Amino acid sequence: FREEENTLRELRIFLRQICAKLARNKQFYMFSKPVDVEEVPDYLSVIKEPMDLETMMTKIDHHKYTCAQDFLNDIDLMCANALEYNPDRNPADKQIRHRACYLQDTAYALIKAEMDSDFEDNCRKIRDDR
Ligand SMILES: COC(=O)N1C[C@@H]2C[C@@H]3O[C@]2(Cc2nccnc23)C1
Secondary structure, three states: OHHHHHHHHHHHHHHHHHHHHHHHOHHHHHHOOOOOOOOOOOHHHHOOOOOOHHHHHHHHHOOOOOOHHHHHHHHHHHHHHHHHHOOOOOHHHHHHHHHHHHHHHHHHHHHHHHOOHHHHHHHHHHHHOO
């Protein structure tokens, strides 16, 4: 229905703003594009479903997200991948894990702060009815 399409359009506009804001943050640069498998040849043998902010921006445009929680599920995936691939106690791994957790908390906080909960409830109803 037209009203549902209006709601989903508004969701996409909102999610693009959130995604762009995260991608602009220099502390999250390693999450802004897919991990380069030329540079990291074993990445795909460890991480079965890579995720990054550029891919998420494309998924918004392809109407892959029908509610904010679907978007946050990919944030969770991106964070889990970073914790899984970078588990060691060396400073580089520690920093990337810290940045992953910081990105995840920032995404949840931004959405909670800027999204009306009735709007998200409506989006979830549209998702569940499809
Ligand atoms: C979300 O980003 C990551 O999980 N990673 C893991 C890779 C290991 C390390 O950092 C990454 C890129 C890289 N490239 C060259 C040499 N070493 C590295 C980014």
